[in-house]
Amino acid sequence: MRRLKSIHGEWSSGTAFFLSATGAVVGLGNIWKYPYIAGQHGGGAFLLVYLLSMFVVGLPLLMAELLLGRRGRGSPPSALRDLAADEGQWRAWSGVGFFAVLAGLLILSFYSVIAGWGLDYIWMSAAGTYKGASAGQVQGLFSALNDTPWRLMAWHSLFMVMTVAVVARGVRQGLERVARLFVPLMFILLAFLDLYAAVAGNLVKAAAYLFDPDFSAVNGKTVLIALGHAFFTLSLGVGTMLAYGAYLPERVSVFRASLWIILADTCAGLLAGMAIYPLVFAHDLPSMQGPGLIFTVLPMAYGHSPYGGVFGVMFYTVLVLAAWTSAIALLEPAVAWWVEMGISRAKAALALGFAVWLLGLVTIMSFSVWSGVLILGHTWFGLLDAVTGNVMLPVVGLLVAVFAGWMMTGRSLRQELSWSRGVFRIWLTVIRYVTPVAMLLVLLNAMGLIRGGI
Ligand code: TRP
Numbered sequence: 001m002r003r004l005k006s007i008h009g010e011w012s013s014g015t016a017f018f019l020s021a022t023g024a025v026v027g028l029g030n031i032w033k034y035p036y037i038a039g040q041h042g043g044g045a046f047l048l049v050y051l052l053s054m055f056v057v058g059l060p061l062l063m064a065e066l067l068l069g070r071r072g073r074g075s076p077p078s079a080l081r082d083l084a085a086d087e088g089q090w091r092a093w094s095g096v097g098f099f100a101v102l103a104g105l106l107i108l109s110f111y112s113v114i115a116g117w118g119l120d121y122i123w124m125s126a127a128g129t130y131k132g133a134s135a136g137q138v139q140g141l142f143s144a145l146n147d148t149p150w151r152l153m154a155w156h157s158l159f160m161v162m163t164v165a166v167v168a169r170g171v172r173q174g175l176e177r178v179a180r181l182f183v184p185l186m187f188i189l190l191a192f193l194d195l196y197a198a199v200a201g202n203l204v205k206a207a208a209y210l211f212d213p214d215f216s217a218v219n220g221k222t223v224l225i226a227l228g229h230a231f232f233t234l235s236l237g238v239g240t241m242l243a244y245g246a247y248l249p250e251r252v253s254v255f256r257a258s259l260w261i262i263l264a265d266t267c268a269g270l271l272a273g274m275a276i277y278p279l280v281f282a283h284d285l286p287s288m289q290g291p292g293l294i295f296t297v298l299p300m301a302y303g304h305s306p307y308g309g310v311f312g313v314m315f316y317t318v319l320v321l322a323a324w325t326s327a328i329a330l331l332e333p334a335v336a337w338w339v340e341m342g343i344s345r346a347k348a349a350l351a352l353g354f355a356v357w358l359l360g361l362v363t364i365m366s367f368s369v370w371s372g373v374l375i376l377g378h379t380w381f382g383l384l385d386a387v388t389g390n391v392m393l394p395v396v397g398l399l400v401a402v403f404a405g406w407m408m409t410g411r412s413l414r415q416e417l418s419w420s421r422g423v424f425r426i427w428l429t430v431i432r433y434v435t436p437v438a439m440l441l442v443l444l445n446a447m448g449l450i451r452g453g454i
Pocket of ligand 1 (some may be wrong): 232234240338
């Protein structure tokens with residue numbers, strides 16, 4: 001059965017959808033992960049492997065989530081339940097949607113705390129706090145922030161309020177409005193940061209790090225890292241694209257939209273790399289990834305560059321914008337699901353936002369007071385990150401591929417992907433045979449079950 005509209009409304013245009021989806025996929029991963037893993041694993045050679053991974057895992061799965069969402073026209077649990085019923089499959093498939101929504105909320109609980117770091121650094125940049133500071137002093141500023149739970153709590157609260165306020169307004173008045181304004185702004189700011197880094201930093205060394213192809217650095221592990229990142233950076237496995245697909249107008253091509261989203265996401269990673277590494281190398285600072293790069297190495301670089309404060313403010317603003325549009329995308333599937341159960345959107349956003357906020361407090365405490373409390377060898381923050389990223393997301397990705405490839409009839413699929421038989425056949429073969437195997441490898445590797453895992 002083909003459903004016409006979701007009860008949540010519809011994106012007002014293909015562009016509105018593209019910007020919202022781009023906001024969802026461009027997040028912290030693009031900024032603090034892609035540039036580093038590319039540099040470490042062969043630069044241009046990694047880019048090639050990564051683009052190949054995009055076509056084996058990223059594109060087929062992104063298309064699968066979008067088309068299932070559009071056909072189911074509801075939040076992930078409802079869409080999968082209805083589709084399973086239509087196709088005469090087991091209704092327990094709905095559980096995959098539930099699991100995805102849960103993963104999204106868990107991720108949001110720490111994503112918001114990290115975004116809070118970003119907010120604090122906008123402030124510190126504006127105030128000139130790290131201007132001219134030594135490595136030890138910059139490190140000290142970051143430790144001091146994490147040792148001050150109330151300060152983290154204030155930013156985390158502000159960020160959750162910003163997120164809930166948008167989701168509560170709904171698809172057109174909330175999600176789409178923020179994306180139309182702030183996603184282009186984010187790219188414009190990134191472009192300015194690139195120009196600045198090109199002038200004030202070591203452009204040649206950074207370009208060599210990111211783009212010089214070194215094929216000797218590529219091995220089996222590189223491929224697994226590229227596959228894993230392709231999947232994570234497209235925000236797959238948390239139901240976001242299922243939910244965003246549910247609001248997709250009939251006339252928009254899932255295939256074309258997916259290609260554009262992948263292009264924008266890849267550009268964001270490259271632009272971020274070219275904003276960060278010229279400065280890092282100009283000051284002979286170590287290249288690294290994650291929080292260390294963004295909150296200790298980069299402030300050193302800005303702190304010793306002309307007008308570093310202004311561009312620091314700009315950089316952390318980009319970080320917060322990237323996190324904000326992703327946070328909205330993490331909350332939306334759960335809120336849509338509650339709305340379908342008869343709760344008003346505002347109430348659902350508030351209640352779920354509050355629960356996530358509470359959970360975020362545990363992450364905050366795990367940075368200081370509870371940093372000694374280890375569960376399976378991880379702090380709470382580390383545990384959440386590992387369980388969601390290494391287990392929940394790949395499991396959902398695998399099951400979505402199986403559902404789209406094996407549980408749906410060819411006729412239903414073709415109605416959603418209305419292009420030539422040849423291209424359809426290729427997609428179907430990949431989503432049936434290649435994507436699940438690749439997802440399984442990513443899962444086993446992430447769980448440390450493949451020898452020499454990362
Ligand atoms: N893609 C985001 C990034 O690169 C992270 C992410 C994973 C995400 N799953 C998501 C964001 C779901 C929004 C929704 O940082």
